[in-house]
Amino acid sequence: EAAVTQSPRNKVAVTGGKVTLSCNQTNNHNNMYWYRQDTGHGLRLIHYSYGAGSTEKGDIPDGYKASRPSQENFSLILELATPSQTSVYFCASGETWGTYEQYFGPGTRLTVL
């Protein structure tokens, strides 16, 4: 029944490897977001999307790419993973009217060795 799901929930990657984090939403929201959360930094926006085929850079896009192939799916891609990208990643979908509330997935814990 969860409206925003993420996979994998946990991932260990090697430095220089490619990592893809996936997000799926059943809220039928146009907007989707990728954040990372590190101790002392709160949530920082990496990339976001206003709909299928669109991606926008957030506040910390360097080292990340995003892909929105459909309304439901939004992926975050680390082409060459580095240890500094070790973090917890959250995906969210968001309303485009009203209060513009966002709905979050459970998070993916990524460790880059």
Added chain:
Amino acid sequence: GDSVTQTEGPVTVSESESLIINCTYSATSIAYPNLFWYVRYPGEGLQLLLKVITAGQKGSSRGFEATYNKETTSFHLQKASVQESDSAVYYCALGDSSNNRIFFGDGTQLVVKP
């Protein structure tokens, strides 16, 4: 710029005690900011606790409440009597309806002792 500052954690209180987590915001480029409190329980994603879109209004949920004060640019979270199940990380957030973005504070970990 647009930002949120909130009480640095962890905040530790005993069950049945009162709680206040301070939040102040800066909305230099947002004409009509929306204000939110989100909560993250262990092992889960963030979920909305309460929201207020009009200055001067109060939002409430699960015994928590917060008032949108435009004069002091504050949105403090309060609860009269906390429970152990309230232990979580609380995030104050500022929404910009012009681009559908939300700016989050760093989060405040709340630990409620039995």
